[in-house]
Amino acid sequence: MIFDVLTGKLSILITLAFGTLLIVLFPIIHKENKYFAWFSLVMGVLVLVLLLWFTFGNVVIREQILRYGL
Numbered sequence: 352m353i354f355d356v357l358t359g360k361l362s363i364l365i366t367l368a369f370g371t372l373l374i375v376l377f378p379i380i381h382k383e384n385k386y387f388a389w390f391s392l393v394m395g396v397l398v399l400v401l402l403l404w405f406t407f408g409n410v411v412i413r414e415q416i417l418r419y420g421l
Contacts, residue, residue, distance in 0.1 A: 363406060367402060369398060370395045370398035370402065372395070373395030373398065374396065375395075376388075376391055
């Protein structure tokens with residue numbers, strides 16, 4: 352039971368970090384290649400939106416987050 356919760360929290364954290372990294376790299380990449388930079392920004396936003404949608408879209412997960420916290 353505890354490993355399922357730990358695995359879920361770690362996967363959320365890794366996905367959040369990956370999406371944030373893609374967004375933060377936008378200004379650095381934009382100096383070299385603007386198309387790849389925009390792709391990175393769009394993919395980062397998409398990753399974060401999908402993470403929020405999958406996390407808070409599920410009734411069971413949303414209820415557990417609201418009750419016990421993230």
